[in-house]
Amino acid sequence: MTDVKEKTKLNRKEITYNKLKGLGQDIINDVTEKKIPTLSVPSRGTSNIVYDDAKRYYVLGDRYGKRSLGNVKQIKKIGQMVHVANFCKDLVQREKTATLREMYYVSEGWGIGFDNQQESNIVGEDIEVTLGTTREDLGLMPEEDGASVYGNIVLQEGDIEINALKSGKSGYTISPTIDEVDFVGHDVKRVIAVETMGMFHRMVQEKAYDKFDTLIVGLKGQAARATRRFLKRVNEELNLPVYICNDGDPWGFHIAMVIISGSAKLAHVNHDLATPNAKFLGVSASDIINYELPTDPLKDIDVLRLKELAKDPRYRDEAWQNEIKKMLKIGKKAEQQSFSKYGLEYVVDTYFPEKLDAME
Amino acid sequence: MTDVKEKTKLNRKEITYNKLKGLGQDIINDVTEKKIPTLSVPSRGTSNIVYDDAKRYYVLGDRYGKRSLGNVKQIKKIGQMVHVANFCKDLVQREKTATLREMYYVSEGWGIGFDNQQESNIVGEDIEVTLGTTREDLGLMPEEDGASVYGNIVLQEGDIEINALKSGKSGYTISPTIDEVDFVGHDVKRVIAVETMGMFHRMVQEKAYDKFDTLIVGLKGQAARATRRFLKRVNEELNLPVYICNDGDPWGFHIAMVIISGSAKLAHVNHDLATPNAKFLGVSASDIINYELPTDPLKDIDVLRLKELAKDPRYRDEAWQNEIKKMLKIGKKAEQQSFSKYGLEYVVDTYFPEKLDAME
Numbered sequence: 001m002t003d004v005k006e007k008t009k010l011n012r013k014e015i016t017y018n019k020l021k022g023l024g025q026d027i028i029n030d031v032t033e034k035k036i037p038t039l040s041v042p043s044r045g046t047s048n049i050v051y052d053d054a055k056r057y058y059v060l061g062d063r064y065g066k067r068s069l070g071n072v073k074q075i076k077k078i079g080q081m082v083h084v085a086n087f088c089k090d091l092v093q094r095e096k097t098a099t100l101r102e103m104y105y106v107s108e109g110w111g112i113g114f115d116n117q118q119e120s121n122i123v124g125e126d127i128e129v130t131l132g133t134t135r136e137d138l139g140l141m142p143e144e145d146g147a148s149v150y151g152n153i154v155l156q157e158g159d160i161e162i163n164a165l166k167s168g169k170s171g172y173t174i175s176p177t178i179d180e181v182d183f184v185g186h187d188v189k190r191v192i193a194v195e196t197m198g199m200f201h202r203m204v205q206e207k208a209y210d211k212f213d214t215l216i217v218g219l220k221g222q223a224a225r226a227t228r229r230f231l232k233r234v235n236e237e238l239n240l241p242v243y244i245c246n247d248g249d250p251w252g253f254h255i256a257m258v259i260i261s262g263s264a265k266l267a268h269v270n271h272d273l274a275t276p277n278a279k280f281l282g283v284s285a286s287d288i289i290n291y292e293l294p295t296d297p298l299k300d301i302d303v304l305r306l307k308e309l310a311k312d313p314r315y316r317d318e319a320w321q322n323e324i325k326k327m328l329k330i331g332k333k334a335e336q337q338s339f340s341k342y343g344l345e346y347v348v349d350t351y352f353p354e355k356l357d358a359m360e
Numbered sequence: 361m362t363d364v365k366e367k368t369k370l371n372r373k374e375i376t377y378n379k380l381k382g383l384g385q386d387i388i389n390d391v392t393e394k395k396i397p398t399l400s401v402p403s404r405g406t407s408n409i410v411y412d413d414a415k416r417y418y419v420l421g422d423r424y425g426k427r428s429l430g431n432v433k434q435i436k437k438i439g440q441m442v443h444v445a446n447f448c449k450d451l452v453q454r455e456k457t458a459t460l461r462e463m464y465y466v467s468e469g470w471g472i473g474f475d476n477q478q479e480s481n482i483v484g485e486d487i488e489v490t491l492g493t494t495r496e497d498l499g500l501m502p503e504e505d506g507a508s509v510y511g512n513i514v515l516q517e518g519d520i521e522i523n524a525l526k527s528g529k530s531g532y533t534i535s536p537t538i539d540e541v542d543f544v545g546h547d548v549k550r551v552i553a554v555e556t557m558g559m560f561h562r563m564v565q566e567k568a569y570d571k572f573d574t575l576i577v578g579l580k581g582q583a584a585r586a587t588r589r590f591l592k593r594v595n596e597e598l599n600l601p602v603y604i605c606n607d608g609d610p611w612g613f614h615i616a617m618v619i620i621s622g623s624a625k626l627a628h629v630n631h632d633l634a635t636p637n638a639k640f641l642g643v644s645a646s647d648i649i650n651y652e653l654p655t656d657p658l659k660d661i662d663v664l665r666l667k668e669l670a671k672d673p674r675y676r677d678e679a680w681q682n683e684i685k686k687m688l689k690i691g692k693k694a695e696q697q698s699f700s701k702y703g704l705e706y707v708v709d710t711y712f713p714e715k716l717d718a719m720e
Contacts, residue, residue, distance in 0.1 A: 033518075065671055096565060097561065098696065098704055101558060101697045101700075103700075105654055105697060105698050105701045106701070106703070106704065108654060109701065122705075141561065143557050143558045144557065145508070145530045145557055155528070162526070167528075167532070167533075167535055168515070168517050168520070168522050168527075168533065168541075169535040170505045170534070172527070172528060173527075173528065177529055181683035197504065197505055198461060198501075201459075201536070202462070264521050294465055294670070296469060335461070337459065337462050337465060339465075340462040340465035340466050341465045341469065343419070344458055
């Protein structure tokens with residue numbers, strides 16, 4: 001078991017608390033100095049979302065909007081922002097979290113009503129962008145839990161230690177509060193994330209964790225934010241290579257790519273969520289051909305999506321361009337579980353070892 | 361900690377294995393005796409699905425169909441059944457499981473092809489019904505994991521003991537193989553299942569497990585089969601009362617009812633899945649009024665669904681009929697999380713204690 005060395009971690013909660021306090025203090029300062037209180041909110045418009053070649057994910061550009069109490073139309077929005085910031089400051093201070101839904105209901109008592117939850121969600125995002133912090137750090141938790149993890153890693157949540165090899169067959173569930181979890185130690189050499197829980201259970205059953213000294217991560221489709229944060233942390237804090245194995249279709253490709261290079265919509269938090277060193281293991285168009293997998297024909301919507309991906313800067317890489325072209329050419333897609341054509345064990349006994357060999 | 365006494369449990373796997381073997385043996389016997397091999401498959405048609413007042417859930421009636429090798433149209437179907445049964449026998453013997461998707465791909469090698477997965481799924485269900493066993497016992501696992509469980513219960517999976525109070529903030533995940541899990545001990549007086557993970561995390565944060573000596577179960581919407589099996593087992597094997605708290609709308613009502621009285625579609629396995637003693641705690645129409653909850657107006661589809669429920673035998677009970685009428689009258693629904701109007705803690709500090717008091 002490799003012990004994880006104690007790092008002089010910055011306390012994320014403390015930083016967030018200070019940022020939130022600072023936002024209020026700036027307004028008070030403006031008032032004291034008889035200036036009109038103004039907030040600068042970075043723009044999340046598409047023209048301000050830029051793919052950063054060096055970082056290998058989307059970031060926000062430097063455009064921002066001003067919200068001023070001197071503008072009658074902006075007074076309500078500033079009032080809402082201050083209320084939400086205050087609610088979050090309270091959460092952080094009391095070490096609590098709330099869902100966006102709960103915040104919306106709590107806001108009924110603020111007398112500065114949101115017309116619907118979408119409106120309060122957007123103000124929450126305004127605070128995220130303005131302070132350059134994630135909603136999780138603000139205490140605003142997504143409803144959904146993250147992926148399932150199986151394998152020899154020990155985590156600490158508060159005063160509880162959890163071994164993801166001893167959490168049951170469905171493994172350890174990554175909670176939305178993943179940033180409060182410490183890595184204590186591990187005995188693995190890599191991480192393999194798979195799209196479906198069917199494949200997750202197959203890998204647990206065939207003892208893939210043992211055969212490949214790997215953590216097995218069951219993504220359950222599109223990876224939740226907590227999952228992306230977990231994969232980034234194991235990759236960067238524990239120096240573990242991360243491989244992603246999904247269905248061989250444009251949707252499977254993109255589940256991998258959002259883990260690798262983040263989404264445009266979350267450009268303001270990709271520095272916390274994207275794992276540019278993560279690698280797509282398969283199922284690729286080449287795999288479909290080489291392993292003679294059972295396939296389904298591409299639907300129109302699949303073809304359309306593949307053509308979109310070909311133009312997406314995240315897929316600039318030659319290997320991706322070739323795979324997209326190849327899939328369009330054969331006009332076929334294949335599921336992760338289609339390796340069972342050769343028996344249930346084949347994917348673990350043959351496919352994974354061959355692919356890992358080629359990639360490492 | 362209450363220790364769970366060792367029970368002389370029948371070995372479900374052994375029983376299933378014998379049933380599967382028996383199915384093949386019957387055919388061999390017919391052949392040896394020069395009779396035409398025939399299988400009796402209980403009918404799953406709506407006219408054979410009956411609500412059993414004594415058992416308080418749907419069961420299959422006594423109608424069945426014959427499949428005979430003497431009927432040319434039925435030869436392929438019998439061949440498929442025998443192949444699937446053989447595949448399952450192999451799974452059970454090797455202590456493995458497979459998803460229906462995997463079985464479909466494996467079947468490519470059988471030379472008695474299924475046109476699509478729906479066809480192989482149905483044959484799997486034929487075997488379930490014919491042998492009176494669940495697909496889980498046959499080794500055919502659903503893709504989806506069950507609910508999250510938080511609280512002081514110790515479970516055993518193989519040689520691993522798991523305490524659901526020490527599995528992390530997202531708790532212990534009920535695996536599709538829940539019937540292979542043993543209850544070792546617990547220190548709780550009840551079980552509260554909630555519809556959303558937002559409410560699950562709220563309860564964990566407010567220490568509801570401690571305040572109410574309860575297990576907290578996060579259903580994640582409609583309860584998975586594994587969750588229903590878990591709730592039935594804690595109710596019947598551990599004698600723990602089970603309460604269900606969902607959104608106050610027809611869909612929330614029905615999530616509770618399927619746990620309580622099973623679904624019509626699964627009439628053949630409700631004896632393993634339904635928990636007739638489980639109780640609906642809320643959110644009821646009365647709660648909406650009494651707690652002056654924030655509401656949304658009922659949509660046409662909600663009204664339609666409520667009227668359907670009013671005619672459903674599972675809702676015959678006077679209390680249900682009154683709640684359905686009341687909701688139709690006020691024309692409003694409310695979400696579980698709407699209690700946050702009174703602060704994040706209110707639901708645990710006030711609502712749950714008041715309701716539990718009234719119900720116990």
